Amino acid sequence: MQSIASQTLIDIHKLNLYYGSFQALKSVTMDIPEKAITAFIGPSGCGKSTLLRTLNRMNDMIPNTRIEGKITIGGADIYSKEVDVETLRKKVGMVFQQPNPFPKSIYDNVAYGPRLHGIRSKQKLDEIVETSLRSAVLWDEVKDYLKRSALSLSGGQQQRLCIARAIAVNPDVLLMDEATSALDPISTLKIEELAQELKDKYTIVMVTHNMHQAARVSNQTVFFLNGEVVEFSDTEKLFSNPRDQRTEDYISGRFG
Amino acid sequence: MSMMEVPNLGTVYSGEELGRSLEGSSGKAFSRRARLSFYNRTFKIVCIASAVFVCLILFSILLLMGRTGILTFETVSLKTFFFSTEWVPENEQYGAFIFIFGTIALTLLTMVISVPLSLIIAIFLSEMTPAWLKNALRPVLDLLVGIPSVVYGFLGMTVLIPMLRSVTGTTLGDGILAAAIVLTIMVLPTISRITDDSIVAVPKKFRDASYALGSTRFQTVVRVVIPAAKSGIMYAVILGMARALGETMAVVMVIGNTPQLADALFKPTSVLTSNIVMQIPNVPFDSAWNYALYMMGFILLVISLIMIVVVRAIQGRGVKS
Numbered sequence: 001m002q003s004i005a006s007q008t009l010i011d012i013h014k015l016n017l018y019y020g021s022f023q024a025l026k027s028v029t030m031d032i033p034e035k036a037i038t039a040f041i042g043p044s045g046c047g048k049s050t051l052l053r054t055l056n057r058m059n060d061m062i063p064n065t066r067i068e069g070k071i072t073i074g075g076a077d078i079y080s081k082e083v084d085v086e087t088l089r090k091k092v093g094m095v096f097q098q099p100n101p102f103p104k105s106i107y108d109n110v111a112y113g114p115r116l117h118g119i120r121s122k123q124k125l126d127e128i129v130e131t132s133l134r135s136a137v138l139w140d141e142v143k144d145y146l147k148r149s150a151l152s153l154s155g156g157q158q159q160r161l162c163i164a165r166a167i168a169v170n171p172d173v174l175l176m177d178e179a180t181s182a183l184d185p186i187s188t189l190k191i192e193e194l195a196q197e198l199k200d201k202y203t204i205v206m207v208t209h210n211m212h213q214a215a216r217v218s219n220q221t222v223f224f225l226n227g228e229v230v231e232f233s234d235t236e237k238l239f240s241n242p243r244d245q246r247t248e249d250y251i252s253g254r255f256g
Numbered sequence: 257m258s259m260m261e262v263p264n265l266g267t268v269y270s271g272e273e274l275g276r277s278l279e280g281s282s283g284k285a286f287s288r289r290a291r292l293s294f295y296n297r298t299f300k301i302v303c304i305a306s307a308v309f310v311c312l313i314l315f316s317i318l319l320l321m322g323r324t325g326i327l328t329f330e331t332v333s334l335k336t337f338f339f340s341t342e343w344v345p346e347n348e349q350y351g352a353f354i355f356i357f358g359t360i361a362l363t364l365l366t367m368v369i370s371v372p373l374s375l376i377i378a379i380f381l382s383e384m385t386p387a388w389l390k391n392a393l394r395p396v397l398d399l400l401v402g403i404p405s406v407v408y409g410f411l412g413m414t415v416l417i418p419m420l421r422s423v424t425g426t427t428l429g430d431g432i433l434a435a436a437i438v439l440t441i442m443v444l445p446t447i448s449r450i451t452d453d454s455i456v457a458v459p460k461k462f463r464d465a466s467y468a469l470g471s472t473r474f475q476t477v478v479r480v481v482i483p484a485a486k487s488g489i490m491y492a493v494i495l496g497m498a499r500a501l502g503e504t505m506a507v508v509m510v511i512g513n514t515p516q517l518a519d520a521l522f523k524p525t526s527v528l529t530s531n532i533v534m535q536i537p538n539v540p541f542d543s544a545w546n547y548a549l550y551m552m553g554f555i556l557l558v559i560s561l562i563m564i565v566v567v568r569a570i571q572g573r574g575v576k577s
Contacts, residue, residue: 103483
C-alpha cells in the first residue's frame with residue numbers, strides 16, 4: 001500500500017468540541033489526504049461520528065454544541081463566517097448509518113440534490129440520475145423501475161441509492177457514517193467494493209465500528225479513544241504494527 | 257380474592273407434573289387457564305360488539321334521516337328541491353338550492369382561508385419555534401379547540417361584524433364572509449395542531465438527508481417534510497372541513513338567516529345547518545316542511561361522507577410502493 005498522503009485535503013487543527021459541558025473531542029489534529037479512504041475506528045462514544053459530522057457541519061443543528069479550533073477543506077476554513085453551509089454540504093456529501101431514502105420515487109431521490117441547486121432541465125436531470133446510479137452500481141438493478149418508490153428497495157439497495165443521491169450533487173468529499181452497520185454481509189461487501197471504486201474520484205472518510213472493514217477498505221486508519229486521537233497511520237501499519245499499546249489492545253479485541 | 261393475592265407463578269413442576277398441567281388435569285393450573293381463556297374470549301366478543309354497534313348507529317342515523325327525508329318528494333319534485341331557489345314554506349315552496357349552495361360555498365371559502373394559514377402556523381410551530389415558545393403555544397392552541405362554538409359566534413356577532421361594517425362600509429356585515437372568518441378562527445387550532453403533530457412525526461432521518469445535500473430549511477420543509485406529512489395534513493383538513501360543514505351555532509349568529517342566494521360576500525344568506533336550526537322548532541310534525549328539513553340534514557350527512565371518501569382517495573394516490 002502507498003504511504004500516507006498524496007495531498008492533504010482536510011486539515012483539522014486542535015479541534016475541541018463540547019456538548020454542553022461534556023467535551024466530546026479533545027484537541028484533535030490530523031491531515032486527511034485526498035482521493036483516498038480514511039477510516040475512523042474506536043469504541044462507541046469515542047467521538048468518531050462527532051468528528052465526521054463536524055466536517056459537513058451537521059453538528060450545527062444540535063443545540064448547545066460549541067467548537068474550538070480549526071478545520072480547513074482545500075484551504076478554506078469551514079467554520080468562518082463567510083462560508084455558506086449549504087455550499088459546504090453540497091461539496092461534502094454524507095451517507096448515514098440507517099439508509100434514509102426519501103419516501104419518493106427512485107428518480108426523485110437522486111434528482112433531489114441537483115434540483116435543490118437549481119437544475120431544472122429534464123434532460124440534464126436524466127443524465128445525472130443515470131450517471132449517479134451507475135457510479136453507485138445500482139443502475140442495472142433499477143433502470144426499469146425509476147418511478148417506483150425508493151422504499152420498495154432492499155436495505156442494501158437503499159444505501160447504494162443514498163450514495164447515488166449524495167454523489168449526484170458532485171461533491172469532493174464523501175462522509176460515510178457507519179454506512180454498512182444496518183446491512184447484511186453481502187450488501188456490506190457491495191458497499192465496500194463501491195467505496196474502493198469511488199475513492200479514485202472522491203475523498204472518502206468513513207466511520208466504522210467494524211475493524212475488519214477498516215482493514216479491508218481504508219488507506220489510512222485513525223484510532224479514537226475518549227475523544228482523542230490515539231493513533232493515525234497507514235492502515236496496514238496500524239493493524240500489523242501499532243505504535244500505541246491501547247491501539248494494540250483494541251485491535252486484538254481486548255476491549256471495545 | 258383480595259387484590260393483594262399474587263398468583264403463584266414460581267411453582268417448579270417435575271416433568272410429569274408439567275405434562276399433567278399442560279393437559280389441564282391438575283386443578284389449579286387448569287382453573288387459571290380457564291379463567292384466562294374466558295377473559296380472552298369475552299374481550300374479543302366485547303371488541304366485535306363495539307365495532308358492530310358503531311356501524312349500527314351510523315346506519316340507523318342514515319336510515320332515519322333518509323327515510324323521513326325522502327317523504328319530501330311525495331309533494332315536491334326532485335328538480336324543485338335541488339335546483340329551485342324559492343324557499344317559501346308558507347306557499348308550500350321548498351327549493352333548497354340556496355342552502356346547499358351556501359353550505360358548499362361557505363365550507364370552501366373557510367378552507368381557502370384556513371388551510372394556508374394553518375399550514376403556516378404548523379410549520380412555524382414545529383420547525384422554527386424555540387422549545388419554550390412551543391411549550392407555551394401548543395397548550396394555548398389545544399385550549400382554543402375546546403371553546404364552545406356559541407362563544408365564537410357571539411364574538412363574531414359583537415366584535416367581527418361591527419368591524420367588517422366599519423372596514424368595508426357595508427350596512428349589514430352579515431353574510432358568508434363573516435361566517436367564513438368565524439369558522440376559520442374556529443377550525444384554525446384544529447387543523448394547525450394536527451398538522452403540527454404530523455410534521456413533528458416526520459422522521460429526523462429525512463431532514464438529515466435533506467440538509468446533508470445542502471438544502472436550506474425552507475427547501476427541506478417544502479420538498480421533504482410537507483410531502484412526508486401529507487397524509488396527516490389531509491386528515492387535519494378533513495377534520496377541519498367536517499367541523500366547518502356541520503357548524504351551526506356560530507354560523508347562525510353571523511350569517512343573516514335570510515333565504516337568498518349567497519352571490520356576494522356581504523349578503524345575508526342561510527346554509528343547511530342554520531336553516532334547520534332556525535326552522536325546526538316551528539314546523540308541524542307531519543308536513544312537507546318538516547320532511548324537507550330532514551332531507552337537508554340527510555344531504556349534510558351525505559356531503560360529509562362524500563368528502564371523506566374523496567379525501568381518502570386523494571390520500572391513497574401518493575407514491576406507490
